[in-house]
Amino acid sequence: MSxxxxxxxxxxxxxxxxxxxxxxxxxxxxxxxxxxxxxxSAMGDTTDDLIDKARELNDNPPSREMDMLLTTGEQISxxxxxxxxxxxxxxxxxxxxxxxxxxxxxxxxxxKINDISPARIHTALDQGCIVIVAGFQxxxxxxxxxxxxxxxSDTTAVALAAAVGADVCEIYTDVDGIYSTDPRVVKCxxxxxxxxxxxxxxLAHLGAAVLHPRAVEYAxxxxxxxxxxxxxxxxxxxxxxxxxxxEQGIVVRGIAFDKNVARISVLGVEDTPGVLARMFxxxxxxxxxxxxxxxxxxxxGKADFSFTVSLADRARAxxxxxxxxxxxxxxxxxxxxxxxxxxxVGAGMVSNPGVAAKMFEAISKAGVSIKMVSTSEIKVSxxxxxxxxxxxxxxxxxxxxxxxxETAFVGGPQERR
Amino acid sequence: MSxxxxxxxxxxxxxxxxxxxxxxxxxxxxxxxxxxxxxxSAMGDTTDDLIDKARELNDNPPSREMDMLLTTGEQISxxxxxxxxxxxxxxxxxxxxxxxxxxxxxxxxxxKINDISPARIHTALDQGCIVIVAGFQxxxxxxxxxxxxxxxSDTTAVALAAAVGADVCEIYTDVDGIYSTDPRVVKCxxxxxxxxxxxxxxLAHLGAAVLHPRAVEYAxxxxxxxxxxxxxxxxxxxxxxxxxxxEQGIVVRGIAFDKNVARISVLGVEDTPGVLARMFxxxxxxxxxxxxxxxxxxxxGKADFSFTVSLADRARAxxxxxxxxxxxxxxxxxxxxxxxxxxxVGAGMVSNPGVAAKMFEAISKAGVSIKMVSTSEIKVSxxxxxxxxxxxxxxxxxxxxxxxxETAFVGGPQERR
Numbered sequence: 001m002s003x004x005x006x007x008x009x010x011x012x013x014x015x016x017x018x019x020x021x022x023x024x025x026x027x028x029x030x031x032x033x034x035x036x037x038x039x040x041s042a043m044g045d046t047t048d049d050l051i052d053k054a055r056e057l058n059d060n061p062p063s064r065e066m067d068m069l070l071t072t073g074e075q076i077s078x079x080x081x082x083x084x085x086x087x088x089x090x091x092x093x094x095x096x097x098x099x100x101x102x103x104x105x106x107x108x109x110x111x112k113i114n115d116i117s118p119a120r121i122h123t124a125l126d127q128g129c130i131v132i133v134a135g136f137q138x139x140x141x142x143x144x145x146x147x148x149x150x151x152x153s154d155t156t157a158v159a160l161a162a163a164v165g166a167d168v169c170e171i172y173t174d175v176d177g178i179y180s181t182d183p184r185v186v187k188c189x190x191x192x193x194x195x196x197x198x199x200x201x202x203l204a205h206l207g208a209a210v211l212h213p214r215a216v217e218y219a220x221x222x223x224x225x226x227x228x229x230x231x232x233x234x235x236x237x238x239x240x241x242x243x244x245x246x247e248q249g250i251v252v253r254g255i256a257f258d259k260n261v262a263r264i265s266v267l268g269v270e271d272t273p274g275v276l277a278r279m280f281x282x283x284x285x286x287x288x289x290x291x292x293x294x295x296x297x298x299x300x301g302k303a304d305f306s307f308t309v310s311l312a313d314r315a316r317a318x319x320x321x322x323x324x325x326x327x328x329x330x331x332x333x334x335x336x337x338x339x340x341x342x343x344x345v346g347a348g349m350v351s352n353p354g355v356a357a358k359m360f361e362a363i364s365k366a367g368v369s370i371k372m373v374s375t376s377e378i379k380v381s382x383x384x385x386x387x388x389x390x391x392x393x394x395x396x397x398x399x400x401x402x403x404x405x406e407t408a409f410v411g412g413p414q415e416r417r
Numbered sequence: 418m419s420x421x422x423x424x425x426x427x428x429x430x431x432x433x434x435x436x437x438x439x440x441x442x443x444x445x446x447x448x449x450x451x452x453x454x455x456x457x458s459a460m461g462d463t464t465d466d467l468i469d470k471a472r473e474l475n476d477n478p479p480s481r482e483m484d485m486l487l488t489t490g491e492q493i494s495x496x497x498x499x500x501x502x503x504x505x506x507x508x509x510x511x512x513x514x515x516x517x518x519x520x521x522x523x524x525x526x527x528x529k530i531n532d533i534s535p536a537r538i539h540t541a542l543d544q545g546c547i548v549i550v551a552g553f554q555x556x557x558x559x560x561x562x563x564x565x566x567x568x569x570s571d572t573t574a575v576a577l578a579a580a581v582g583a584d585v586c587e588i589y590t591d592v593d594g595i596y597s598t599d600p601r602v603v604k605c606x607x608x609x610x611x612x613x614x615x616x617x618x619x620l621a622h623l624g625a626a627v628l629h630p631r632a633v634e635y636a637x638x639x640x641x642x643x644x645x646x647x648x649x650x651x652x653x654x655x656x657x658x659x660x661x662x663x664e665q666g667i668v669v670r671g672i673a674f675d676k677n678v679a680r681i682s683v684l685g686v687e688d689t690p691g692v693l694a695r696m697f698x699x700x701x702x703x704x705x706x707x708x709x710x711x712x713x714x715x716x717x718g719k720a721d722f723s724f725t726v727s728l729a730d731r732a733r734a735x736x737x738x739x740x741x742x743x744x745x746x747x748x749x750x751x752x753x754x755x756x757x758x759x760x761x762v763g764a765g766m767v768s769n770p771g772v773a774a775k776m777f778e779a780i781s782k783a784g785v786s787i788k789m790v791s792t793s794e795i796k797v798s799x800x801x802x803x804x805x806x807x808x809x810x811x812x813x814x815x816x817x818x819x820x821x822x823e824t825a826f827v828g829g830p831q832e833r834r
Contacts, residue, residue, distance in 0.1 A: 062500065
């Protein structure tokens with residue numbers, strides 16, 4: 001008998017009909033002989049409706065009161081889901097975040113989980129109940145209601161799985177797993193049976209919005225086996241697990257791309273010590289996330305820098321750069337938009353020379369010039385013009401052999417749990 | 418500087434516009450120099466919407482989960498109201514029932530309050546905050562979320578007023594006070610400046626739905642000064658307080674009537690000891706509230722009984738009576754509907770002979786026959802045919818001098834607080 005955490009997102013429980021289907025799915029899992037803890041998000045548009053009401057009253061509401069407001073969305077979901085399970089004839093108990101023992105720091109709208117005391121969950125499981133916990137929320141030590149911010153319900157599920165010692169944490173969503181690239185762009189994109197935490201992190205950060213990076217980090221830290229699968233089908237999904245247990249030989253696992261990219265270039269910077277630290281220190285102080293940084297060689301004591309930020313941060317980043325011109329003398333700052341960052345991700349590439357070269361070749365064959373390059377142990381990213389990104393992704397997908405039938409693993413995810 | 422509890426019902430905060438008006442009203446109270454604790458119900462139709470959702474999933478949902486569901490309604494209200502107050506530039510803090518320290522028995526859907534630990538409320542007041550507490554809800558000692566059932570938010574307000582030692586508990590509603598009778602029936606019905614707890618209890622039980630009897634009982638027990646007033650006007654409202662502090666001389670304070678009455682008659686009952694106890698014991702065991710009970714004299718060892726129940730309980734009451742026919746032999750059981758119970762209420766009638774006689778005279782002058790009579794120290798009730806009840810109420814209103822300008826009290830409610 002396994003202990004399984006099942007997490008359902010807002011679209012999976014968007015209507016009472018869907019809620020009833022989810023209830024049946026949970027009961028089926030119980031009937032297979034498992035102990036089940038469920039984490040659920042707010043129903044479909046509930047959170048947006050609550051935010052709309054708040055904005056009607058206050059365009060800048062205090063975050064403490066927003067947490068008080070928004071946590072009701074998940075509380076409604078857990079109560080209704082429990083009722084739906086009772087309707088099928090099984091015992092269930094719903095819990096708010098604080099009832100489930102989820103203790104967070106006292107930071108509203110983006111609290112981190114400090115501790116989970118799952119005594120009440122274990123008691124309810126011992127009574128034979130299906131346990132249903134409100135995602136996204138917790139309580140500070142002073143009894144203040146908090147929310148976990150973006151990716152909160154995924155994080156609740158993974159943290160609970162770690163706290164109760166679950167065998168697996170299943171994340172149910174509206175896609176049936178992690179794909180080798182976006183199936184809307186590359187028709188022959190393949191669903192992956194398995195992927196490592198690190199690969200998933202790269203893919204999650206790079207715009208595969210299925211699983212929040214924070215939840216993946218948590219899973220990696222506590223070695224929680226994660227499965228991403230569909231709420232709507234019985235397909236197997238993708239297992240996210242430790243790399244060491246995975247077969248070698250897959251060089252590139254997937255291809256991600258991100259259009260939310262602006263490049264800023266600072267030209268003719270006087271090359272004195274500490275220049276970089278001052279420039280990027282100022283950007284960090286302004287809360288601007290910088291992704292790729294490239295410095296060209298120094299000529300005549302002057303250097304050129306380029307870096308990328310999200311489109312939303314572009315104007316503010318230029319302001320910051322303008323503001324430090326006296327401190328960091330430079331000739332001019334320019335920016336470029338309509339770009340895309342294409343990345344190949346794979347834990348196997350560390351030991352495979354020529355992986356990056358193959359990427360550059362595929363991009364150049366598509367007649368596209370590369371504006372920036374960044375590499376990590378399991379990733380190569382290139383910034384290129386936004387058009388024709390589809391052709392480039394398709395070419396890379398083919399170049400790394402991802403179009404073919406899936407490389408054989410020993411068994412599917414089911415046997416690996 | 419007074420400490421004031423203000424309670425707003427669901428229709429007072431039914432829309433965000435109304436919510437904003439309520440926020441201004443609360444801030445005005447604060448600006449008068451008072452410390453303010455607010456109790457608020459769920460917005461307008463929220464509770465009904467939640468119940469509808471629950472019924473879609475389970476026609477007989479567990480009460481624990483209904484409590485989990487319905488308490489979100491008040492939590493949404495307190496958060497939004499706090500935001501609206503912040504918008505006007507004042508500090509406010511919202512609290513759920515459990516955060517406010519409201520400890521109840523662990524009975525779902527109709528819990529009684531066991532204790533209130535208002536430490537967090539006092540801390541927030543000391544910080545200069547307006548405190549906003551979710552009505553209708555609490556927490557058991559085991560951390561289960563409970564609701565207080567009917568009249569719950571009124572009860573929360575009165576119990577909090579007692580716990581924090583408030584100078585007055587103001588119940589804001591959609592009428593501007595307690596009237597001498599229903600103003601929709603008698604045009605010259607007068608708003609009362611003051612009424613005793615006992616009189617209010619009689620009127621509340623008799624269908625003046627402004628204030629829940631349970632809250633009045635709580636107020637009487639803890640000697641909480643209650644004011645019933647309008648959310649929509651600045652009118653003074655009605656003060657509910659201890660009788661001893663009130664002027665004597667008002668014989669009849671108000672006239673109530675209740676159309677939710679069925680009369681059941683059990684005829685030819687064998688007059689053996691314990692007959693009444695067995696009959697009404699059986700009704701009580703079936704959860705049927707019996708109001709007026711009348712027994713005629715015994716003739717030839719047989720007695721006739723009549724009693725009233727609510728219309729909804731009529732059929733079940735007849736079933737119970739039929740079921741005990743072997744145990745309590747009787748000739749026949751009949752029932753009558755289309756009745757109304759008219760009551761005159763007034764603490765002063767104890768020491769005034771002839772009050773009941775005047776009532777019977779007024780009713781008979783209207784050409785109406787009296788079917789049942791019941792009296793208490795501060796009330797006389799007559800059951801009569803439902804038509805013409807308006808003429809009867811008007812006649813009584815005139816007969817007891819309630820049509821005239823209000824009897825002068827020493828000062829209005831304002832000075833009495």
